[in-house]
Amino acid sequence: MKILRDILYKVRLDTVIGSTDLKVNHIHFDSRKVKNGDVFIALKGTVSDGHDFIDKAIELGAKAIVVEDMPVDKKKNVTYVVVENSHEALALMAANYYENPSRDLKLIGVTGTNGKTTTTSLLYQLFKNVGYKTGLISTVEILINGKSIPTKHTTPDPLTINDHLAAMRDAGVDYCFMEVSSHGIAQERVAGLHFAGGIFTNLSHDHLDYHATFAEYRDVKKRFFDGLPAGSFALYNKDDKNGPIMVQNTKARKLGYALKTYTDYQANVLENQFGGLLLKVNGHELWTKMIGEFNAYNVLAIYACAIELGLEEMEVLEAISKLDGVSGRFQYFTTVKDKITAIVDYAHTPDALKNVLETINSIRTKNEKVITVVGCGGDRDRTKRPIMANVATTLSDMVILTSDNPRTEDPQAILKEMEAGVEPQNYKKAITIADREQAIKTAANMANPQDIILIAGKGHETYQEINGVRHDFDDRLKITTILKNLDK
Known part of the structure; x- marks a missing residue:
């Protein structure tokens, strides 16, 4: 059990009615999980308001309620705590409840539009491979020194984060690498965490369904670096025009990395092919299995991070050369x-799709076709749909517009919005097939020897969400099965 007063440490309090010296069992923001002796935190969300479930939480045994708005009807023997921001309060209370595990290991946060999963996953691989006990919190999975835990969100809720960090601490983990999303920052999910360093990858069009403007999206990302403590480091992509903005107010030590601008960590692409990249990194040649200029940035970021965390330069270069790619990120298969x-x-995102297609076009011989299969998710940023189709049809020889995860939207309506982005000169390049499996089969049947098929949008995902229901669907499995049949 914990003392309520102790887990309220550093929370900005407005009003307290009742005792904070009482012993409590656990913290919950989902009233359905509350049991006798627990604390319930009422969060205001986009869909529902936790204040509507206060009575339910008390019926289930909550001894303390944390709110932004004090209820009119207050129950006896219940402590009420009014705070400025219940999302921030949840994060700080979660950290205190688990005894601030982020301070007992070196936690590195990675934020940006693209490259978060690749960067965190490669850092996890690198540090694990050189002998450290390592943790990972990413879109794909949560790893605690090799043990995998499935995840549903890029940045989990604060209770989940601190629970996993506490498990890492108890397992003796030295380093943890964590994706930090704009949603996670905006909703204060990383408040109360102590970061030893932060990495900014890049910023481009995404999540404008959640953030009203691009400027708001940028400024939310910047808040992560504003909150880094003195003594930590802030690595930023200096080639991205938003990089210097990210770190302009940080207390952390600022360090740039770039391919095109002179800065602290520098790299040049010497060779780029399907087999990998040959880079010159701070004067040393480095071969990596990663492909494309966008991955050159990711490799440079992990090199810089590893050096800042105290690893020896030659040890880092050797370790990077042995790293495998990340599942669903430029993962390729070839028929015999x-x-x-x-x-x-x-x-x-438009920028990610552009990067992948430009990489393919820089490697190809131009004697083959590039056939792209692409869709856009439902219940997400609608403004990027025509842009995605425009990028695909501009940089491919043939494009099949298809369904991604329509969620609760009509797939045909999503495709209509994508079709609006296809310019007249590219009309003949594009066809629409709503059924994703049929679209992939069609692309394979259209392909001639040496052709290249890009299946974009889902990557590592093993499901397709339709009308709120997840169905088994793995692009990698679908295309490998089809390619094996072509080889017969």
């Missing part, structure tokens, strides 16, 4: 007979 190459990539 006709040498048809299929690439599966998570690219779900």
